[in-house]
Amino acid sequence: MHKKTFYITTPIYYPSDKLHIGHSYTTVAADAMARFKRLTGHQVHFLTGTDEHGQKIERQAQQAGKQPQAFVDEIVTWIKRLWDIFDISADDFIRTTEERHKISVQKIFQKFYEQGDIYKSKYEGWYCTPCEAFWTERQLAEKNCPDCKRPVELVTEESYFFRMSKYTDRLMEYIEKNPGFIQPVSRKNEMINNFLKPGLEDLCVSRTSFSWGIPVPFDPAHVIYVWLDALSNYITALGYLSDDQSKMQTFWPADVQLIGKEIVRFHTIYWPIFLMALGLDLPKQVFGHGWLLLEEGKMSKSKGNVIDPEVLIDRYGSDAIRYFLLREIPFGADGHFSETALIQRLNFDLANDLGNLLNRTLAMLNKYFAGRVPTPGKREALDLELSGMALALPDVMEQLMDQLQFSGALTELWKFIGRANKYIDETAPWALAKAGSQERLATVMYNLLESIRIVSVLLLPFMPRTPERIWQQLGIAGEADILSWESIRQFGVIPSGTQTVAGSEVLFPRLELTEEGGAPVRQATKKDKPLAVAKEAPRVEEAEGLISIEDFGRVDLRIVEITAAQKIEGADKLLKLTVSLGKEERQVVAGIAKHYEPESLLGKRVLFVANLKPAKLRGLRSEGMLLAAADEQGNLVLVTTEKPISSGSKVK
Numbered sequence: 001m002h003k004k005t006f007y008i009t010t011p012i013y014y015p016s017d018k019l020h021i022g023h024s025y026t027t028v029a030a031d032a033m034a035r036f037k038r039l040t041g042h043q044v045h046f047l048t049g050t051d052e053h054g055q056k057i058e059r060q061a062q063q064a065g066k067q068p069q070a071f072v073d074e075i076v077t078w079i080k081r082l083w084d085i086f087d088i089s090a091d092d093f094i095r096t097t098e099e100r101h102k103i104s105v106q107k108i109f110q111k112f113y114e115q116g117d118i119y120k121s122k123y124e125g126w127y128c129t130p131c132e133a134f135w136t137e138r139q140l141a142e143k144n145c146p147d148c149k150r151p152v153e154l155v156t157e158e159s160y161f162f163r164m165s166k167y168t169d170r171l172m173e174y175i176e177k178n179p180g181f182i183q184p185v186s187r188k189n190e191m192i193n194n195f196l197k198p199g200l201e202d203l204c205v206s207r208t209s210f211s212w213g214i215p216v217p218f219d220p221a222h223v224i225y226v227w228l229d230a231l232s233n234y235i236t237a238l239g240y241l242s243d244d245q246s247k248m249q250t251f252w253p254a255d256v257q258l259i260g261k262e263i264v265r266f267h268t269i270y271w272p273i274f275l276m277a278l279g280l281d282l283p284k285q286v287f288g289h290g291w292l293l294l295e296e297g298k299m300s301k302s303k304g305n306v307i308d309p310e311v312l313i314d315r316y317g318s319d320a321i322r323y324f325l326l327r328e329i330p331f332g333a334d335g336h337f338s339e340t341a342l343i344q345r346l347n348f349d350l351a352n353d354l355g356n357l358l359n360r361t362l363a364m365l366n367k368y369f370a371g372r373v374p375t376p377g378k379r380e381a382l383d384l385e386l387s388g389m390a391l392a393l394p395d396v397m398e399q400l401m402d403q404l405q406f407s408g409a410l411t412e413l414w415k416f417i418g419r420a421n422k423y424i425d426e427t428a429p430w431a432l433a434k435a436g437s438q439e440r441l442a443t444v445m446y447n448l449l450e451s452i453r454i455v456s457v458l459l460l461p462f463m464p465r466t467p468e469r470i471w472q473q474l475g476i477a478g479e480a481d482i483l484s485w486e487s488i489r490q491f492g493v494i495p496s497g498t499q500t501v502a503g504s505e506v507l508f509p510r511l512e513l514t515e516e517g518g519a520p521v522r523q524a525t526k527k528d529k530p531l532a533v534a535k536e537a538p539r540v541e542e543a544e545g546l547i548s549i550e551d552f553g554r555v556d557l558r559i560v561e562i563t564a565a566q567k568i569e570g571a572d573k574l575l576k577l578t579v580s581l582g583k584e585e586r587q588v589v590a591g592i593a594k595h596y597e598p599e600s601l602l603g604k605r606v607l608f609v610a611n612l613k614p615a616k617l618r619g620l621r622s623e624g625m626l627l628a629a630a631d632e633q634g635n636l637v638l639v640t641t642e643k644p645i646s647s648g649s650k651v652k
């Protein structure tokens with residue numbers, strides 16, 4: 001059978017400086033998508049590369065005292081290594097300084113000229129070199145570039161122009177008729193209202209005031225405008241206008257072109273118009289994702305607030321960084337990066353949820369079945385609920401991935417991990433072992449192992465290294481038949497008798513914030529002290545639902561005095577309280593309104609969890625939790641002290 005194809009691209013990067021963690025975002029997302037499509041049986045072509053020409057690069061090379069080619073070669077080598085350590089599985093890496101690209105771009109330019117889309121005239125207007133973009137006087141923002149807000153330069157030179165105006169109506173019509181073409185929708189509206197409706201001016205597509213670019217074939221005093229050069233990479237890499245058209249035939253039009261939001265205009269106006277002029281189909285979807293920001297705004301070299309991805313990978317491992325980028329930020333929206341948020345994700349999602357599921361399961365399997373996968377008995381309702389959820393997961397995740405909802409897909413996977421952890425608590429294998437219910441115990445353990453197998457396969461596109469480590473422990477590494485997309489459509493394929501290896505390795509050690517932890521990260525460099533250190537490996541007792549004294553010690557329990565209490569409009573269960581810890585006051589939202597009148601609470605001293613992550617309830621910040629006891633009849637009473645003691649006292 002002929003395989004379905006999938007062509008995905010990232011922008012090609014300027015090799016003007018080392019890339020920061022924000023740059024990695026597009027490529028990590030594209031890689032997760034490419035891997036997901038390969039998993040589901042597509043013939044994938046995943047393209048990335050470098051955008052090496054133009055005035056910006058020429059100037060930077062000059063400043064570095066190097067020839068442009070030598071200057072970019074060095075950085076491109078670094079970029080390729082970065083993608084290697086990020087496990088980017090690109091099928092091709094195109095450099096715009098390669099012959100295959102340059103020849104094809106010259107042919108494209110020639111074709112435009114011969115068919116009358118390009119004419120020679122004189123350009124007088126503004127140019128933003130960092131963005132490599134032309135602007136008209138009326139488009140400027142207080143005399144600066146409307147995109148990056150940096151100063152623009154006045155350019156007066158003889159140039160070739162592309163007749164954009166000729167294609168405006170066709171493009172408008174195309175965008176209206178193909179609502180999926182520009183995603184998310186907000187970006188589509190912006191393009192229509194801000195650029196297409198006011199009318200497109202013809203675009204200057206050659207420059208004469210510098211020379212680092214591809215020469216116009218019939219007029220070599222001109223170099224081709226860097227965006228026409230760069231955008232063409234998506235087809236020159238497929239061999240467009242070369243002797244071998246096979247890749248063009250197989251993969252064009254692209255299925256998804258991922259880009260950051262600041263370059264949407266180039267990809268949804270210029271690019272489709274060039275393609276129309278070439279008589280080629282337009283990509284099925286151009287997706288403009290949001291930015292990864294720091295507390296103080298966008299990362300940029302000039303602000304000196306870049307985060308070096310190599311340093312982060314060194315500290316936390318590439319899978320963990322990939323997980324954070326894909327999980328933390330809904331694709332399309334802007335999101336914040338901080339090392340503290342990263343550490344929290346690692347601890348909660350990877351060490352606790354995923355790591356514990358594996359550790360608990362394998363530790364119990366070791367104890368009760370000498371680490372051998374047992375033969376399951378009959379499945380009960382609880383088991384069917386678990387297996388039903390596992391079997392629905394591939395489709396649910398595939399649908400979300402088709403909408404580029406990486407975070408949504410991972411959330412679904414983690415819901416299932418959570419369900420499997422709860423299944424351990426509900427079935428209490430330690431109690432089954434004590435009661436001698438061998439068959440039931442075997443079924444429960446088997447179902448847990450199957451759940452982990454399915455999770456590990458679905459994890460593969462997002463965290464390509466971790467599944468292998470799980471399979472080693474499960475004793476199924478290399479068993480392609482039970483690690484494929486088809487195999488996770490079945491529940492019950494791990495062979496009984498397989499020997500697992502418990503506790504051979506902790507997947508993700510818990511990290512403890514050091515004293516500096518919590519401060520926003522400005523510039524992560526190799527010399528910085530890490531914000532977190534690995535904690536000791538979790539103990540086997542955890543498998544049986546027991547916690548250690550150290551675990552208990554992590555809860556900061558205090559006595560607090562309630563100093564204010566009031567009802568919250570529209571929330572009949574909640575009260576807004578102020579509590580005093582002696583030296584400090586906190587606002588808490590508590591679900592006790594059905595049990596206490598606000599006034600009756602004033603002056604009460606109660607037990608309080610002081611280091612709970614703050615949450616927002618009904619838009620109100622809640623910084624901690626009051627402890628209350630609840631019985632089966634639904635009565636609820638706050639826990640107070642036996643004798644008065646000052647507020648803020650520690651409970652040990």
Ligand code: MSP
Pocket residue numbers: 010011012013014021022023024025026051230231232233258259260261262263290291292293298299
């Ligand atoms: N060379 C052009 C693209 C040409 S494509 C035909 C370019 N290069 S870039 O190196 O400046 O940016 C590459 C990608 O990184 C872009 O998609 C850009 O949006 C993305 N990012 C750069 N900084 C970013 C963040 N802080 N956050 C998320 N993505 C960011 O533009």
